[in-house]
Amino acid sequence: MDDDAELTRRLRAGDEQAFVLLVRQYHDPMLRLACSFVPSRAVAEEVVQDTWMGVLRGIAGFEGRSSFRTWLFRILVNRARTAGARERRSVAVADTGPAVDASRFDSAGGWCEPPEHWTDAIDDRLRAGKLADRIRSAIVDLPPRQREVVTLRDVEGMSSSEVCHVLDISEGNQRVLLHRGRSRVRQVLETEFGRAT
Amino acid sequence: MIPRMMRLRRRDLVCQQAVELVTDYLEGTLPRSARRRFEAHLAGCPHCTEYLAQVRATIELAGRITPDDLTPQMRDEFIDLYRRWRSEGD
Numbered sequence: 001m002d003d004d005a006e007l008t009r010r011l012r013a014g015d016e017q018a019f020v021l022l023v024r025q026y027h028d029p030m031l032r033l034a035c036s037f038v039p040s041r042a043v044a045e046e047v048v049q050d051t052w053m054g055v056l057r058g059i060a061g062f063e064g065r066s067s068f069r070t071w072l073f074r075i076l077v078n079r080a081r082t083a084g085a086r087e088r089r090s091v092a093v094a095d096t097g098p099a100v101d102a103s104r105f106d107s108a109g110g111w112c113e114p115p116e117h118w119t120d121a122i123d124d125r126l127r128a129g130k131l132a133d134r135i136r137s138a139i140v141d142l143p144p145r146q147r148e149v150v151t152l153r154d155v156e157g158m159s160s161s162e163v164c165h166v167l168d169i170s171e172g173n174q175r176v177l178l179h180r181g182r183s184r185v186r187q188v189l190e191t192e193f194g195r196a197t
Numbered sequence: 198m199i200p201r202m203m204r205l206r207r208r209d210l211v212c213q214q215a216v217e218l219v220t221d222y223l224e225g226t227l228p229r230s231a232r233r234r235f236e237a238h239l240a241g242c243p244h245c246t247e248y249l250a251q252v253r254a255t256i257e258l259a260g261r262i263t264p265d266d267l268t269p270q271m272r273d274e275f276i277d278l279y280r281r282w283r284s285e286g287d
Contacts, residue, residue: 185259
């Protein structure tokens with residue numbers, strides 16, 4: 001990621017290879033993010049192409065005040081919102097289910113069905129090759145707003161302020177969405193580990 | 198000395214509340230008193246400690262997702278896109 005600055009410098013200088021390298025790095029997360037705003041993958045692909053065209057047209061004026069990545073995802077989100085004609089901030093915190101299903105606690109609020117220990121088995125599962133797909137699909141299956149935040153924060157590794165800037169949401173909303181999203185993904189993993197031991 | 202049992206305060210967290218604070222805790226946005234209460238709960242609760250470890254593992258796993266590589270066809274499409282843009286300026 002540190003070489004984004006170098007790649008954008010080369011892109012400005014007219015280096016086609018630098019463009020391909022940037023596309024290679026960001027195409028997949030961009031597509032996944034775009035999918036949460038628009039109704040079909042075909043439209044999402046158009047949005048991504050359109051975004052890259054916007055990047056090429058705008059790169060000469062890109063001043064590096066934000067990181068390239070933030071700039072790129074902001075362009076993407078703006079275009080995807082337009083394409084999806086979805087209202088900004090609509091139902092931003094609509095999903096307010098608990099982090100853990102209430103049935104797992106007793107009436108005093110203590111665990112009656114506590115989490116089993118599985119974190120030590122992660123590396124073995126990863127090597128077996130199943131876990132990577134499972135976590136991917138768990139994120140894809142999140143409600144759109146949660147998916148956007150979890151993708152940018154936890155998959156892309158953006159900071160919370162970067163995510164707020166890209167998605168144009170408040171820190172508070174960002175945290176609620178992140179909390180719901182992570183809680184759900186953890187639940188999926190727990191179920192996955194419980195299933196095949 | 199006050200016996201340990203007597204020190205249970207009415208503001209002590211229960212597990213069901215603690216799991217809802219995990220993200221705020223990891224984000225460092227809990228006020229100091231709430232953070233202390235959360236950590237005090239963890240210190241006495243192996244299940245919530247396990248839960249927190251699982252959330253951390255979940256975040257770590259998400260960070261290991263690697264992007265799908267471009268197919269040769271997609272690569273060609275983007276090279277076309279680039280060349281279209283180059284020719285715009287001519």
